Amino acid sequence: MLRKGMFIESVECSDLEFSGRRFLLETDSALHSILASSAENVLVNRVKSRVDCGIPVFRQADEDLQPKSVQxxxxxxxxxxxxxxxxxxxxxxxxxxxxxxxxxxxxxxxxxxxxxxxxxxxxxxxxxxxxxxxxxxxxxxxxxxxxxxxxxxxxxxxxxxxxxxxxxxxxxxxxxxxxxxxxxxxxxxxxxxxxxxxxxxxxxxxxxxxxxxxxxxxxxxxxxxxxxxxxxxxxxxxxxxxxxxxxxxxxxxxxxxxxxxxxxxxxxxxxxxxxxxxxxxxxxxxxxxxxxxxxxxxxx
Ligand SMILES: [Fe+2]
Structure with missing residues (x-):
């Protein structure tokens, strides 16, 4: 799961939703902004992270954030x-x-x-x-x-x-x-x-x-x-x-x-x-x- 201390390479959403690229995730507000975006994928750089990341890429699975209907x-x-x-x-x-x-x-x-x-x-x-x-x-x-x-x-x-x-x-x-x-x-x-x-x-x-x-x-x-x-x-x-x-x-x-x-x-x-x-x-x-x-x- 995404957490502070991870080094973010890329957040797969438009710049309007979240514009940060290649940065160390240090604040709660940045973390919440990523989770609130429509991004399904976030690329985490394991080497540059300050915490153990487990896997380099994770899929955000917060169903509440997903759109409710095709419309x-x-x-x-x-x-x-x-x-x-x-x-x-x-x-x-x-x-x-x-x-x-x-x-x-x-x-x-x-x-x-x-x-x-x-x-x-x-x-x-x-x-x-x-x-x-x-x-x-x-x-x-x-x-x-x-x-x-x-x-x-x-x-x-x-x-x-x-x-x-x-x-x-x-x-x-x-x-x-x-x-x-x-x-x-x-x-x-x-x-x-x-x-x-x-x-x-x-x-x-x-x-x-x-x-x-x-x-x-x-x-x-x-x-x-x-x-x-x-x-x-x-x-x-x-x-x-x-x-x-x-x-x-x-x-x-x-x-x-x-x-x-x-x-x-x-x-x-x-x-x-x-x-x-x-x-x-x-x-x-x-x-x-x-x-x-x-x-x-x-x-x-
Ligand atoms: Fe090929």
């Missing part, structure tokens, strides 16, 4: 609600896939919810998905990438059916990470060669897993397998080059990296959208610059 929910709260719902759908769906039970239909509502949130506000969707806990990081990331791919699909003039495939591909692109131990995925220090190899195996592992199901389209399989390729051939698993990388694959790569850069993790601060877009734009040998510009216009 009372503002846009941001609705999107927060969608994100936690979809995260649950993904967690259950991924677990079932691991057990050999794949039901593509259970992802359809998740994709619809994400598309609706993105339409309501790309800014808010990105902001709400920015904070990722260790346990739910892969699911929230998949959700965010699904949303961003939907947006870039529209801005790229793709057909509705293809855009639906892109959303699904975003949700499933990192499925292979389920087979990588969390201790490796969440490691904050230097990776050993073996650990790096294990992480880099996730696109191929996800692809092999999904390939067993005929209902998964070639487009989704291709995106899952090649989302870590780069235009100059320096990516993995195959080191494909620009002329071998289709628009849907490039869209996934750009969305994947953008979400990673703009995310808060227990071990790193988030970059702003502008910082992330600029960093990627300066690396046109890796990413499709045209798509980075389109991503920028998603937030105009």
């Amino acid at each position: 009372e929910l503002d846009q941001r709260t609705r999107i927060q609600h969608t994100v936690s719902q979809v995260t649950g759908i993904l967690r259950d769906g991924f677990e079932d896939i691991k057990l050999g039970k794949f039901d593509i239909d259970r992802f359809a509502p998740a994709a619809r919810h994400i598309a609706a949130s993105l339409k309501a506000s790309p800014h808010l969707l990105v902001e709400v998905t920015r904070l990722k806990t260790k346990d739910e990081g892969t699911y929230v990331h998949s959700l965010a990438v699904g949303g961003l791919m939907t947006g870039l699909g529209h801005l790229s003039g793709l057909e509705e059916e293809t855009i639906k495939e892109l959303t699904l591909a975003g949700l499933l692109h990192d499925l292979g990470k389920l087979m990588i131990p969390n201790a490796i995925l969440n490691k904050t220090g230097q990776l050993t060669d073996a650990e790096r190899k294990a992480i880099r195996s996730h696109p191929e592992r996800g692809y092999m897993l999904l390939k067993q199901y005929p209902e998964v389209s070639d487009l989704v399989l291709e995106i899952c397998r090649f989302h870590h390729e780069a235009l100059d051939g320096s990516g993995y698993p195959l080191g494909l080059r620009a002329d071998q990388l289709s628009l849907p694959i490039r869209i996934c790569t750009v969305c994947d990296v953008f979400d990673a850069l703009t995310s808060v993790r227990p071990y790193k601060r988030a970059w702003s959208n502008t910082q992330a877009l600029k960093w990627m734009f300066d690396r046109g040998h890796l990413f499709d610059k045209k798509l980075i510009l389109r991503m920028g216009s998603l937030f105009d």
Whole structure:
């Protein structure tokens, strides 16, 4: 539970509700202000805290502070609600896939919810998905990438059916990470060669897993397998080059990296959208610059 002596990295609510970032929680009034906000997550820096925090991230569960009806929910709260719902759908769906039970239909509502949130506000969707806990990081990331791919699909003039495939591909692109131990995925220090190899195996592992199901389209399989390729051939698993990388694959790569850069993790601060877009734009040998510009216009 949140208490004085903890070092707060980030409170997941609008600045109007609580503007403090990166500070030592010392007063009752600051504590009460955080608890009275709509924040569902507060990121606590265990190392900088003066009390034993137990876990780095906690979920505020004060039911009295939650809105009472759908009508009372503002846009941001609705999107927060969608994100936690979809995260649950993904967690259950991924677990079932691991057990050999794949039901593509259970992802359809998740994709619809994400598309609706993105339409309501790309800014808010990105902001709400920015904070990722260790346990739910892969699911929230998949959700965010699904949303961003939907947006870039529209801005790229793709057909509705293809855009639906892109959303699904975003949700499933990192499925292979389920087979990588969390201790490796969440490691904050230097990776050993073996650990790096294990992480880099996730696109191929996800692809092999999904390939067993005929209902998964070639487009989704291709995106899952090649989302870590780069235009100059320096990516993995195959080191494909620009002329071998289709628009849907490039869209996934750009969305994947953008979400990673703009995310808060227990071990790193988030970059702003502008910082992330600029960093990627300066690396046109890796990413499709045209798509980075389109991503920028998603937030105009
Ligand atoms: Fe990935």
